[in-house]
Amino acid sequence: MSFTVPANLEAEIDELITHYPVKRSASLMLLHALQEHFGHISPEATQWVARKLGLQPINVHELVTFYPMFRQSAPGKYQIKVCRTLSCALGGSHQLHEHFCTKLGLDPHAHGLQTTKDGKFSVEFVECLAGCGMAPVMMCNEDFHEGVSTAKADQILGGCK
């Protein structure tokens, strides 16, 4: 399967590159744009970014492997990120993570990314999401949720169609 970036996305990307006096600076923004569109960063996407910015593929690949937000394989349609760090842990984030995992048939003891068999949900623990005052907090794709009780968690799951 060939890798094609739609024209409107490429136009958006070309505009992003103009934000920087040195093209390489746009790497992270390009990876975000491609991941938002394709769901993950494939080897072809890495090579495309490298070509676009005049870099070697390794210059881009080393970013994909370093920054936790970039994925090399497709996660679920809905990505649930539960904050693991201290304030949220004190506020019940482990129970929340366990609730999601149990409910979705995933291993409640695994901290890393797990995806349901139907590809609909991914659940993972992430580090501090900067919402400590309303613990526990989580993200479902781009939406940030505070003070998530198990009842609220079920509501969030219910809203994922």
Next chain:
Amino acid sequence: MPQEFKLILKHLDNPGYTPDIECYLRHGGYDALKKALAMSPLDLADGKKKTPQEQLRDEVMKSGLRGRGGAGFSCGLKWSFADRRSGKPIYLICNADESEPGTFKDRQIIHKDPHQLIEGMIISCFANDVKLAYIYIRGEMPKGAKLLNTALKEARAKGFLGKNILGSGYDLEIHVHRGAGAYICGEETGLIESLEGKRPYPRIKPPYFPAVLGLYMCPTIVNNVETLCNVKHIATMGGAEFAKLGTPNNTGTRIVSLSGQVKRPGYYEIEVGKATIGQLINDPAFGGGLRPGRSLKAVIPGGSSSKVLKAGEKFKLKRKVEGKDVEVETDMLDLPYDFDSLQQAGTMSGSSAIIVIDDSVDIVGALANLSEFYAQESCGQCTPCREGSLWMSKTLHRLTHGGGRKQDAEYLAKIADNIPGGKTICAFGEACSWPVQSFVAKFKDEFVAKGAADEERRAKEAATGKKELAAAPH
């Protein structure tokens, strides 16, 4: 009775206050920028002239503003270090990579009052002859990035940004740059590497001080979100007036992020040093005290990297009484919440994030949680930090999962003592060691008891052949 003092948070939680530019303008928005751009050169006694830019920088110096990101370094001094003779462009970067566990103040500003940040940034850029600036926002705030982009577009449309701002002849462009989930990007040289499109490996200093060799090896100023908002208020009220807020050497206001086991966690803006840690935790205007039936065990006073304070701990604080320096014994709850008092107590106010821990908490587990964070986030560049943070995390994992040993407390302290002190390129080495050093030193009995109990249980299991430990919690 200490009270909130809302300077930066003045409007943002008011009913009907929205993040769009019209709302901001209705509340006096961009007046400070107009005032700054309209300043005229000042005639000096020796016939020379002081430019508006120099006057603004002087006001910031006079204000005593200290960086709100964590280090508490003088903002005026930081600006004064920027190399203005190199002939290279000067860049300004807003550090909006808010990631220090416990901290959630910048999130409020970005999401509810983005124009306040942008106005503060434009004034700061003008004062430092910056033509191109970036907001480095953490990847996990996609909505914040969108809000900032919208706000920048609005500011451009109104002529506050772009070419010839408000007819002053001054040009400035600001762009939003998103991180991608790495804590180390909050370290300013790591942030710069990341903005250059690389792995965020912090740079060694010397020679790579951002003020001289920063972004693209050009002079660069990196300031926190709250710090830049303060500049707007300094431009409005003047440095001398700003310096009247707070306490000497700890001027202005600070937004305290209060989390953990208090009744009313949240963000509270206070005049620096005008409330104590105890008041922030217990006063009805702030945390409102602990939950019923609970007593205080520990307080992490300035983000997860700061050294923990144990309930009941006493410190000798230097104070001026009738013009003389005297030492006053002070309980940890009575420490004024400012930069200098916390430093005298051997810790720091850091990113002004207080995490309250009550007696229901297993202190070993709390440290294990933090150490896992640091093991996860070490960039891996320096061996002591990469290996040390992981060893500490593994040891603490063992201690919280039934595999502890009596000597683990000393083992942890030994590792933690061998990471900081110039052995690593950046301060992450210190940041991952301080919690371990302080938790183990101040709660040593609990660490030793936990290890001893595990040893005893294992000996019994070996003798009886029966496993006693149920599945370990994750």
